[in-house]
Amino acid sequence: ALVGVLALVVWQRRGSHFYEFGILAIVLTGGLVSFFTLPTGRESRIVVSLLITLILLLTWLFHMGWVERRLAVRPSPINRPVFAFVAVMIISYFWSLAFRDPLMFIWSSFPMVQVVALLVNVTFPFLLLMVANKLNxxxxxxxxxxxxxxxxxxxxxxxxxxxxxxxxxxxxxxxxxxxxxxxxxxxxxxxxxxxxxxxxxxxxxxxxxxxxxxxxxxxxxxxxxxxxxxxxxxxxxxxxSKRAFVILAVLGAIYVSLNFTYYFNNIVLAEEQ
The missing domain is CATH 1.20.1310 (5 helical Cullin repeat like)
Structure with missing residues (x-):
């Protein structure tokens, strides 16, 4: 895996559009190859788009740390919300370990499920950050x-x-x-x-x-x-067009009022049950 990451770093340093093609590949595989998944040894499986995302992020982070010798991103309004969200996810993970309900049943694979869930929740905000830095x-x-x-x-x-x-x-x-x-x-x-x-x-x-x-x-x-x-x-x-917005909003309100019973019974009550 380390050799693979090093090879990817060398490849993207040669001026090829490594990250750009990788980002396009995430969308294509997510839309067309979602039926193909990789086993994890447990019940859950990894989709190809998530695997490509992890490879891109690892290459990007490794390149910043090993080649550029600094972890820095371009100034953007999304930077603080992304880092804040990731921080909340990490704090929530350790909080759930420290203050877990003693009556809660923990099966053998539950710790791994928590780690994988944390990984996914952290991966996609960082993917947004990478896209903002590489797809310009x-x-x-x-x-x-x-x-x-x-x-x-x-x-x-x-x-x-x-x-x-x-x-x-x-x-x-x-x-x-x-x-x-x-x-x-x-x-x-x-x-x-x-x-x-x-x-x-x-x-x-x-x-x-x-x-x-x-x-x-x-x-x-x-x-x-x-x-x-x-x-x-x-x-x-x-x-x-603000006028078109008002017209559509009024039409939408009329539609909802005429079909209120359906949505209340089949959506609101169904969710509560």
Missing amino acids: EPMWISRLVIIFILLGVTSIVLYFTNQTIHDWFMYRGTRGLFSMWVAAFALSLALFQRKLPTWLRILLVGLVIVLIYRYFFLGRSWVSGWLPMFVALMVIVYQR
């Missing part, structure tokens, strides 16, 4: 956005045409906040990118509409699949 050229950001949108289109097409292939290749990778990111990128490009032709703007807005239909109307009980998406879309609309 507009070309790479554009490629990242294009990959997200293409994954979104592929997921939607497979979902409505071949459910089996969709569930095998993309089901796990297109849950969580995936719909939010794809819809936010698509709507932002349609509203703010002036160089886009009209037909492409229409297609992007159409993608957003299909995503809303897929994650909201067909999956209303899964709140985390559509609520973050709606919040992001409303923020984007507000940035473009």
